[in-house]
Amino acid sequence: MKESLTRRTFVKGAGVSAAGAAIAGVLASCSQNTGEEAEEMENLEASHEIAEKPEVEEQEYFCTCSWSCSFCQYRVFVRDGNISHMLPREDFDYRTCLKGRARIQRTYSEARVQYPMKRKTYSVDDPHPENRGNDEWEQITWDEAGDMIAQKWAQVEADFGPLANTYYQGCGSQGSLNGNAGLIMRLFNATGCTAWHYSFDAATNAGLTRGGIQWFDQSEPQDFVNSDYILIMGANPVGAQVQMWKFIAAAQEAGAKLICVDPVFSPTVAKSDKWITVKPGTDPALYLGLIKKFIDDETYVADFVLNHTCAPFLIKKEDGMYLRGGEYQDEPLHVGPPFWVTGLPTEIDPIMVWDEKEGKPACFDECENPAWTCPDDKYITAWDMFKEHIQEWTLDKVMEVTGISEDDFNFLYDVLQPEHKVTHYINFGTGAYENGLHAAYALCALIAMTANFGEPGRSVGGFDAMYGNFFGHALTAPSNGKSFTYITWLDACNIMSSGELNGEPYPIKTMIQTHGGLIGGSVNSDRTKHEFLDKLEQYVVVDPFMTDSARYADIVLPACDTYEYEDVVPLSHEHNVRISEKAIEPLYEAKVDSEIARFLAEKMGLADAVCDVTDDDWWKGTFDDVQAAVDNGITMDTLRENKIMRYVSEFPYIGNKDYKNFITETGRIMFYTEAPAPRTPSTMDVQSIFDREKMPTYFENKIAGENSEYAAEFPLVMISHRNPSRVHMTHFMKDWARDVMPDPILFVHPNDAKKFGVEDGQDILITSTVGQCVMKCVYHTGMREGMTVYNKGYAENETKFGSQGAITTDYCDPYAVNCSFFDNRIKIEPWTEQ
């Protein structure tokens, strides 16, 4: 921390003085120097002298924007205990954006929760859930709030068991200690409650993981400059990951070509060298078509495919499982690749390949002559199985399903040739459809054909980086040995309605939600309210702001915002950890999350299990248990000194170097998975589609698909994009960022608008398969007819009728278990207040 009279303040004062002298000089030269004027002049000079006087003391802190776009660290200046302004770090590649700058206004905004509150008609014994969202608020003390929560949780546990109390883990704060993976998890583990997983933005990672690509271990963006092509598939960094654009632009300047595959002419597409448009949600079909062409033309990198993918692995025809050493010849377990979270080696029962020289099966990691094809009729290689699987993806079929032209298809095929170094930039766009897991799974297989890994310029980019257990570490386990039970949020309404989970009684009575935009930011909010929240006996929201969820709660607890506590932000696009310093004292009666966890633990009688971990213990656990931190001298003290520290020495870091760190049990890219598992358990039927999941597959999205049963009644597909002025629901309060784009907008193709009788600039009623919302219609010719895009992130009190959260479906793929934010169909009509 620096404490000083800043140069800026001093120079500003000097500037005023010089300007005053200049004005005085001009006036003096232009006027007769009468006594009156001389007096005026003296007064003027005197007033400027007064302006020179104030000396403002400033403190400077390094804070990190803990939002999920770029986690920028910047300098925050504090005067008289209040934040006055911020500046980017000059020695840092991430320069911050308007949204980050508006955080200051947000911190001091009218939307802050200032003290604990409860709804006026709420009491523990008579909760009046019918008044949620409409009641008046009354201030209560922290003690009163804590007592009400503890009393209710104890009652519920006694009557229905611990799982009837639930915790919704939002993601509005991503600090290590005070975020949702921080000490608060220790508290909820100690209760043994049910924890709802928010289950969004998960399909892409699930597909990559199934294929073997580790999201958190890819090349750093400073490597983009080494690519011949940046291929962006369904992502819009200019709008959603502002800081990444700089690296893409640098690559373009260095000669790389930017290709965007996107159904919408986005701000990123506007800057690209080539735009390829496809029908929404058809990406897996495009990838499968390209793979088929690589195989048919024999242009794939044979050595890589044979030695670094599952291609030669033997599948038993009788049951579809891999032939393994233990089963075939009592082979002992082999040492597998290290598990990326722990860094410890895995043990594997080795999969067998056909040894061409010996004419019999052999362990994959010992055989020098694996065969592409197996002569023994009992087995088939994964390569032959996959080749057969993709045969249907002829060019004609790809063009019909995706809408791509033959020229564009061939252009993409040329771009992907192995001699070209390609950064595949993807993010959550293709993963926001029901078939999103398969988009990522198919992409793994496509990249495998070209061996586009492990060298400068070749990677799958655009993600966050994170190492092992920097985040959500061992100290989340309380000393009473209990743990919560994770269930996907996408099952919550079903469980509440039926009172059952997997045929067993599963009553749910309470929920505490921390930093989560459950109502505004998740899916099907009308169902969430009426089938879940309305049936709770107590709903508590912990948040710095009066979000949609907070407004619907029974009790609201004021949490601190970023500048009010010290924390570590372990996520970034680079391989480093960043400190976020405490710049100001907690505002109003707000408490830090870790303090709230300890406070509630005391109230619930769980102090022994939770409060025995101090902040210092937490930091020790964060860094001392992580080898990369130890190797690079990262401790909380060194981080406090350095503000930002790398946990790898190489810069820029290159992912999958030497074709290592593919995160499957064999350390290879897989395009045949013998026993696919859902990302997380749910009540959804996974068995009936088990075989579909084994290989990358295209299936039409149930709602947004062209042949959807909903297409006749709801003729327009609706997807969303990241509002350039918000990160999710972050700027619903009055601040600079909100002013940039105050109205929720639905972009409509003019021909569709004409068809449905709506006009540019008009308020329109959007009716989806699940709910309604009013937004402003804005013409957009840069997308296909039959589809629409809305800018996301508006709270319920910003729309004239309905809400954005109400129009998105909660239907999803049982294996991805992920909110399908883009799988929507709507109809539109003019809207009037009446």
Ligand code: SF4
């Ligand atoms: S909103 Fe995102 S890009 Fe902007 S300052 Fe924060 S982390 Fe950086």
